[in-house]
Amino acid sequence: AQKITQTQPGMFVQEKEAVTLDCTYDTSDPSYGLFWYKQPSSGEMIFLIYQGSYDQQNATEGRYSLNFQKARKSANLVISASQLGDSAMYFCAMREATSGTYKYIFGTGTRLKVLA
């Protein structure tokens, strides 16, 4: 069954430093996608980055990169050069093709606080 686990309820990072947010997943489907979303205090959900299960290279989008370790079933988000505006809740999500439903499943989230 689909499952996403985020074990860090909260994280602190100093401004300009890098931070890694952990995400592990479980699926028996060979075809799946992994996503990260940001939710600032204003509440909207913002898509950050995507990694496909067949992608050979780790995804990168600006200061965001996804450390994809398929054998370990982990998809950690790395934010480089943290900024105060990065303070938010971050959700890892997975979408698999099982039964053609393409359900989106989310983790419990990690609240990141960037310190000045």
Place this chain on the structure above:
Amino acid sequence: NAGVTQTPKFQVLKTGQSMTLQCAQDMNHEYMSWYRQDPGMGLRLIHYSVGAGITDQGEVPNGYNVSRSTTEDFPLRLLSAAPSQTSVYFCASSYWGTNTEAFFGQGTRLTVV
């Protein structure tokens, strides 16, 4: 260029009342879904739809009904509101496929007293 429009933004209900949360998208997305967000529990899937006329249950469907008569609209009905349904609700839509991002509505903060 509206994207996903979700209404209302805020709602207070009394226990036992019913209401419908509206969700509409203008991107011709096949897939639509409803989530509830509670502290420490992330986003939990309530119901989803893979196309007009097709709906299915998610992780926490009890107390909620949905229908999908058109591609654009996917309303969520609370039949008899309970305090346990106090939450923030999000509607999301996307194309089919494992590589397509979800687009979210602004959210509805619902309080049941």
